[in-house]
Amino acid sequence: MSTIYTIGYEGTDIDRFVRTLQIIGVQVLADVRALPLSRKKGFSKNALKDRLTEAGIEYHSYQALGDPKPGRDAARAGRFDEFRKIYTAHIETEAAKEKVQELSLTASKKVTCMLCFERDPKTCHRTIIAEKLVKYGVSSFDLYGDDPKKYERNLVHLPSSRLEAAE
Secondary structure (H helix, E strand, O other): EEEEEEOOOOOHHHHHHHHHHHHHHHOOEEEEEOOOOOOOOOHHHHHHHHHHHHHOOEEEEEEHHHOOOHHHHHHOOOOOOHHHHHHHHHHHHHHHHHHHHHHHHHHOOOEEEEOOOOOHHOOOOOOHHHHHHHHHHEEEEEOOOOOOHHHHHHHHOOOOOHHHHHH
């Protein structure tokens, strides 16, 4: 079984974020935001892609897997049951199903990490995507981009597929 990492950039800066990805050995960052823009410096699509390229990490956009505006609005308002219902319907569309399958193939070939904004994966659609990836033999592991040294200290406790995929 392959492993895909997930991460949100809420509460971190671009340097700590990229350092976390490097420590883990991420080869591909899969951006699953519907709108890959950010007011946070370094996290809009082009700036992020440039910074990742400098770090030797590929950037792939999966906008079709982004949370539709009604889902984002529900999540922002704390209506998580409504958010989950909206996003679950969205991920069942043919376009989204194709992208989930594409993402599973990427994760099976390269160390991959899904990106969205929310720090807490329980309040983010990337958890629902991760649930769908299980069908393709891909498990998930949630990362937090605010303390890269934590992963340096605990590298041996990360999923072993990280080491196998990186070889």
